[in-house]
Amino acid sequence: MPEAMDASPGAAAGGLAGRLWRGLRLPLGDPLAVFGLMIYVLFILTAVFADQLATHDPTEILYTPDYDLAADRRPGEDGYILGTTSLGRDIWSQLVYGSRSALLIGLTAAVMVALIGTLVGLVAGYFGGWVDAVLMRLADIAFGIPFLPFVIVLSAFLEPSIWNVVLAMALVLWRDTGRVIRSQVLSLRTRAYVEAARVCGSSDLKIVFRHIAPNILPLSFLYGSIAIGWAILTEASISFLGFGDPDTISWGTMLQDAYASQALSTRAFHWFVPPGLCIILVVVAGFLVSRGYEEILFPKLKE
Amino acid sequence: MSGMRQIAGRLAQLVFVLWAVATILFLMFRLMPGNPLAAYIDPTFTEEQQRILMARFGLDRPLWEQYLIYLANLLRGDLGDSFFYRQPVFDRIMELLPNTLVLTFSSLIIAYGFGIVVGAWLAWARGGLAERIVIPVVLTTRAMPEFWLGMVLLAIFSFWLGWFPAGGTRPPGAEYDSLLALYASRDFLSHLALPVLTLAIYSQGLPLLLMRSNMLEVMREDFVTMARIKGLPRWRVVVLHAARNALLPVATSFAIAVGYQIQGNVVVETVFSWPGLGRELVNAVSASDYPLAQGAFLMIAAVVVVMNLIADLLYGILDPRVSHA
Amino acid sequence: MTRMFRMAAAAMLLAGAASSALAAGDRIRELKLITRPQAAQPSEFQFAQIIAQEWRKLGLDVKVEVMPWEQMADVVWYNRDKWDMTAWQMVGRPERSDPDELLYNLYHSSTSAKGYNFVGYSNPDYDRVAEAQRREVDQEKRRALVFRAQEILAADQPVMMLVHPRSTFAFDKTVWDPASVVNQGGIGIKNFWTFVSIRPLGGQRDIVLNSSDNVQGINPLWISGGTDSWITELVWDRLLRIGPDGLPRPWAAENWEWTSPTSITVTLRPGQVWHDGKPLTAEDVRFSFEAAMGGEAPMYAPFVRNIAAIDVDGDRITFTLKEPSAAFLTSTLAKINLIPKHVWEPVLADLATREENAESHQEKMPIGSGPFRFVSWTTNEEVVLEANRGHWSAPAADRWILRIVPNAEAALGMLRSGQINFLADFPGDPKVLVDAAAADGDLEVVSTTDIGFRYVAFNNRRAPFGDPAFRRALSSAVSRELIVKAAFKGFAEPSNSIVSPALPFWHDPAVDNMPTGLDLARQILSEAGYELVGGKLHYPDGVRETLAE
Numbered sequence A: 001m002p003e004a005m006d007a008s009p010g011a012a013a014g015g016l017a018g019r020l021w022r023g024l025r026l027p028l029g030d031p032l033a034v035f036g037l038m039i040y041v042l043f044i045l046t047a048v049f050a051d052q053l054a055t056h057d058p059t060e061i062l063y064t065p066d067y068d069l070a071a072d073r074r075p076g077e078d079g080y081i082l083g084t085t086s087l088g089r090d091i092w093s094q095l096v097y098g099s100r101s102a103l104l105i106g107l108t109a110a111v112m113v114a115l116i117g118t119l120v121g122l123v124a125g126y127f128g129g130w131v132d133a134v135l136m137r138l139a140d141i142a143f144g145i146p147f148l149p150f151v152i153v154l155s156a157f158l159e160p161s162i163w164n165v166v167l168a169m170a171l172v173l174w175r176d177t178g179r180v181i182r183s184q185v186l187s188l189r190t191r192a193y194v195e196a197a198r199v200c201g202s203s204d205l206k207i208v209f210r211h212i213a214p215n216i217l218p219l220s221f222l223y224g225s226i227a228i229g230w231a232i233l234t235e236a237s238i239s240f241l242g243f244g245d246p247d248t249i250s251w252g253t254m255l256q257d258a259y260a261s262q263a264l265s266t267r268a269f270h271w272f273v274p275p276g277l278c279i280i281l282v283v284v285a286g287f288l289v290s291r292g293y294e295e296i297l298f299p300k301l302k303e
Numbered sequence B: 001m002s003g004m005r006q007i008a009g010r011l012a013q014l015v016f017v018l019w020a021v022a023t024i025l026f027l028m029f030r031l032m033p034g035n036p037l038a039a040y041i042d043p044t045f046t047e048e049q050q051r052i053l054m055a056r057f058g059l060d061r062p063l064w065e066q067y068l069i070y071l072a073n074l075l076r077g078d079l080g081d082s083f084f085y086r087q088p089v090f091d092r093i094m095e096l097l098p099n100t101l102v103l104t105f106s107s108l109i110i111a112y113g114f115g116i117v118v119g120a121w122l123a124w125a126r127g128g129l130a131e132r133i134v135i136p137v138v139l140t141t142r143a144m145p146e147f148w149l150g151m152v153l154l155a156i157f158s159f160w161l162g163w164f165p166a167g168g169t170r171p172p173g174a175e176y177d178s179l180l181a182l183y184a185s186r187d188f189l190s191h192l193a194l195p196v197l198t199l200a201i202y203s204q205g206l207p208l209l210l211m212r213s214n215m216l217e218v219m220r221e222d223f224v225t226m227a228r229i230k231g232l233p234r235w236r237v238v239v240l241h242a243a244r245n246a247l248l249p250v251a252t253s254f255a256i257a258v259g260y261q262i263q264g265n266v267v268v269e270t271v272f273s274w275p276g277l278g279r280e281l282v283n284a285v286s287a288s289d290y291p292l293a294q295g296a297f298l299m300i301a302a303v304v305v306v307m308n309l310i311a312d313l314l315y316g317i318l319d320p321r322v323s324h325a
Numbered sequence C: 001m002t003r004m005f006r007m008a009a010a011a012m013l014l015a016g017a018a019s020s021a022l023a024a025g026d027r028i029r030e031l032k033l034i035t036r037p038q039a040a041q042p043s044e045f046q047f048a049q050i051i052a053q054e055w056r057k058l059g060l061d062v063k064v065e066v067m068p069w070e071q072m073a074d075v076v077w078y079n080r081d082k083w084d085m086t087a088w089q090m091v092g093r094p095e096r097s098d099p100d101e102l103l104y105n106l107y108h109s110s111t112s113a114k115g116y117n118f119v120g121y122s123n124p125d126y127d128r129v130a131e132a133q134r135r136e137v138d139q140e141k142r143r144a145l146v147f148r149a150q151e152i153l154a155a156d157q158p159v160m161m162l163v164h165p166r167s168t169f170a171f172d173k174t175v176w177d178p179a180s181v182v183n184q185g186g187i188g189i190k191n192f193w194t195f196v197s198i199r200p201l202g203g204q205r206d207i208v209l210n211s212s213d214n215v216q217g218i219n220p221l222w223i224s225g226g227t228d229s230w231i232t233e234l235v236w237d238r239l240l241r242i243g244p245d246g247l248p249r250p251w252a253a254e255n256w257e258w259t260s261p262t263s264i265t266v267t268l269r270p271g272q273v274w275h276d277g278k279p280l281t282a283e284d285v286r287f288s289f290e291a292a293m294g295g296e297a298p299m300y301a302p303f304v305r306n307i308a309a310i311d312v313d314g315d316r317i318t319f320t321l322k323e324p325s326a327a328f329l330t331s332t333l334a335k336i337n338l339i340p341k342h343v344w345e346p347v348l349a350d351l352a353t354r355e356e357n358a359e360s361h362q363e364k365m366p367i368g369s370g371p372f373r374f375v376s377w378t379t380n381e382e383v384v385l386e387a388n389r390g391h392w393s394a395p396a397a398d399r400w401i402l403r404i405v406p407n408a409e410a411a412l413g414m415l416r417s418g419q420i421n422f423l424a425d426f427p428g429d430p431k432v433l434v435d436a437a438a439a440d441g442d443l444e445v446v447s448t449t450d451i452g453f454r455y456v457a458f459n460n461r462r463a464p465f466g467d468p469a470f471r472r473a474l475s476s477a478v479s480r481e482l483i484v485k486a487a488f489k490g491f492a493e494p495s496n497s498i499v500s501p502a503l504p505f506w507h508d509p510a511v512d513n514m515p516t517g518l519d520l521a522r523q524i525l526s527e528a529g530y531e532l533v534g535g536k537l538h539y540p541d542g543v544r545e546t547l548a549e
Helices: A031-048 A091-127 A129-144 A147-157 A163-172 A174-189 A192-199 A204-240 A251-260 A269-297 B002-030 B047-056 B063-075 B089-124 B129-143 B146-160 B179-184 B186-203 B205-218 B222-229 B234-271 B277-286 B290-318 C002-019 C042-056 C069-078 C100-107 C124-135 C139-156 C192-197 C226-235 C282-293 C328-333 C341-351 C408-416 C430-440 C468-477 C480-488 C518-527
Strands: C031-035 C062-066 C085-090 C159-172 C206-211 C240-242 C248-250 C253-260 C263-268 C307-313 C316-321 C372-378 C382-387 C399-404 C443-449 C453-458 C492-494 C531-533 C536-538
Touching: A031 A091, A031 A269, A091 A129, A091 A163, A091 A174, A091 A204, A091 A251, A091 A269, A129 A174, A129 B002, A129 B290, A147 A163, A147 A204, A147 B002, A147 B234, A147 B277, A147 B290, A163 A174, A163 A204, A174 A204, A192 A204, A204 A251, A204 A269, A204 B146, A204 B234, A251 A269, A251 B146, A269 B129, B002 B063, B002 B290, B089 B129, B089 B186, B089 B205, B089 B234, B089 B277, B089 B290, B129 B186, B129 B205, B146 B186, B146 B234, B146 C408, B179 B186, B186 B205, B186 B234, B205 B234, B222 B234, B234 B277, B234 B290, B277 B290, C031 C042, C031 C069, C042 C062, C042 C085, C042 C159, C042 C453, C042 C468, C042 C480, C069 C085, C100 C124, C100 C139, C100 C328, C124 C139, C139 C468, C159 C430, C159 C468, C159 C480, C192 C226, C206 C408, C226 C372, C226 C382, C226 C399, C240 C328, C248 C253, C248 C328, C253 C328, C263 C328, C282 C307, C282 C316, C282 C341, C316 C328, C408 C430, C430 C443, C468 C518, C480 C492
Parallel strands: C031 C062, C031 C085, C206 C399
Antiparallel strands: C085 C453, C159 C443, C159 C453, C159 C492, C240 C248, C253 C263, C263 C316, C307 C316, C372 C382, C382 C399, C531 C536
């Protein structure tokens, strides 16, 4: 199986099982990865304390005392930190609550992708035979499904919800992780200590989860941290195309709202730029962390 | 001999994947609750008229029969008739596919040209200030939502500076003898510029990073070390020996990138009013035009699958170290 | 304001607590209000939120349910007893310049089961008036009946009328002479008359306009998307056309004459030719109406249902009707596209043998007799028409080029940079457009009160909406000024009638300016016996909540 088929540069390198056990820890040695982790911490704190940080209910329609809509306020005007939208919602509060959906989508999608991909890779790689054949044909099919169109179709059929993106990722994007991990397992399976465990009569389950799985975990984390970014970007695209969940405040729906209300023409940068920046920051953080993992996995890149 | 066999095997796999995707699509579209034609039945229709419309699209038959007809039609290249346009889906898709392919390929060629050169340069200049600046910048371009980038470019270069038109493929009312004449015209290039720039900025990250890491790897290999020991100038070593060898895997990733790009085109085509397959898919899905959505989806999937296959084969040819055991 | 409300609320709360010992009716269940998504319909989404917010102050539980259009249509049309309330929109079309279509189809009880009366309104008095007005050929007498119908609706409030939006369009006044742009009442400046008469000031002689929707088909026998109708109007002529004043006027027919209440004769204008050069004859006219009456053009069938016979005598055509119809000119003679018999006869004969009907037949080169002729259609990109110089009312412009621009931001940007010169479709915020035009200087923005309207429909079949008092209370609870300001940015007229003030002859001013306010709503509710118990609204004494599921 040609693992360099994968878009991730890290996957190109082979035969590195020996170095794998050095993984399974946060990539704290790399300053950029640490920066990425700090961004995560910042957004996680924002999401946790959203109720305290937000000044308004993000969906509430705001009025002036004489019952006019408090729309299109500039930052700072009338006490709205980042101003208000064309439909009279507080932008700062939306931004703050947006971090909740972003992290919710990003982290669940990452866990799903990493978990499913890892399980498939482990099972296929370790057991081989028809199990492997079936799982890898499934992966072939998943590779044949164009992802964004798939999410669009799925979102159109199901109730609009941010979980559609997570579901689509779980259904399709395990493929990359699955294939790479399978090839790692293939090479690990023949190693002496696994053979030893087998000779000693360890059960398959025990071998897989005690001896093999820990060695591939950093690889799962690598794909997981890329998936965070994918999920957030996908949610934003889906919202932009009008298939998002109108009841949930996310950075994607904020951008869609700003676009539909022509924030570009009115030069409402305070509305249009912050959600974009937040998306970029979180996604970049995912990349930086994944690069940190990559360097743990493939230290010769760093040398 | 085994090469031929291998190719035959791969082709069989391709057919299998396409069949599976087509089946999944069929089930998704047909098992959905409600009448698939609901959006097209005018409230003033009598029941007789509704029945005729259902029969017109074959929706009055049992599901398994619909499935067999669907597969048989697919084999003949017949994707059914669009609910929305009342016209064959295949014709519409074929009209839009060239626009999408031109957009995809031109942006990727630019992205790869840029990425390969800059990636090689970064490997050459590794450890320096350039690396510390360029890599985060590259990662940032990959983290931008494509439509957001497109909107910003549109606002700056079209609405503000007025350098490029805001959408479409041609000036209003312009006529061309053929598709080729259109694609070769200056007008077309100026319409193409902004969407291509958007996509190229987004996609240059992959070849750039890939080129850089391959270079670093190749430069440690024996023949490069040999060349260095022989006292060849550093730039010659890098360009003639390392870059050439590092290029092969990057080239194979091009095929994969086509597959990735064509599915991501959806949003950029929408921002730039580009008459392509992706925008048609979005329209069809919003208009509940299932045959058209299905057809556009299948066509995109076919491109993805074929590109995966090409990458697979190329990889086997270019890199003999990989065996297809 | 807020303080006053709090005090009132507190008072109501106390009153509720005191009366809870008495036997109130069931508590009113949670009511659901359906709206389309914000992305697709920002104004609708916004007014639904505001209205729900206000109704909650009456002690009701209101949930706003967001559905895409297809799903909404499916629930509202095909599951008529399964929903409570829905936001709804009627769009303005030239043929709705005659009040009959809306008055009859929307609220006559006969259309309640399957037709347009999806709210299930049923009032025998109203039925009688609606029937009488469609038979009355005397304009003044008919007008009195139309007023009467509007007054009954205002009293019954089958739906909560909100606004007639102002449709807003713009053009480049350095390219087009503003004096040559026609503002059609209730439709706006994007209309047939403008495209025929608009006069270039300089070298740019092409009308370049935008649409956010794709063109579905260019077909005289299929009523497809709204954008398509702009094209069919220009390519195919009709016997009459609805004038800028909303009344029918002669077009391909020079004149018409009612010879009896069920018989009308028209005379064809001489010397008309099809775009392929063949003469347009009375036989072509007869063929066009018979095509609509045959089975191959189902969407036109309702418009010709009343025709009993068509007789041709030279260039005079006589239509015999099954029953008298005041709206026949508007909804039939000004509606049916004239099509060339020599082109369509073989096509229809072929279609008769197949499952497809005329809607699937897209001509490669459509042939009409209108003031513009078809040139080209590039999928999802543009449609080009050119002036028909041989037409008796030939346009002043050279070409009419429709560009498909899927979003408002790009459309406005293209207008400002001159890539289009007529903004014919602007789904965005009209205020942004007005501000942009003020900053630009070259643009003229024209907004016109629409024939169409926006409302919240109550399902009259379903408790508690069967009670007119309850509907009246809900409708009076919300200030229409608030809706105009907060959901339409001022680009709308408050409305209490399905006949738009854009049709001054038919609109009854007596129903305008309905008083509103939460206090008024509370008063209506308490007079009708509804009670607040623990802050929640209950049915009148002894009433149980029963739903026919």
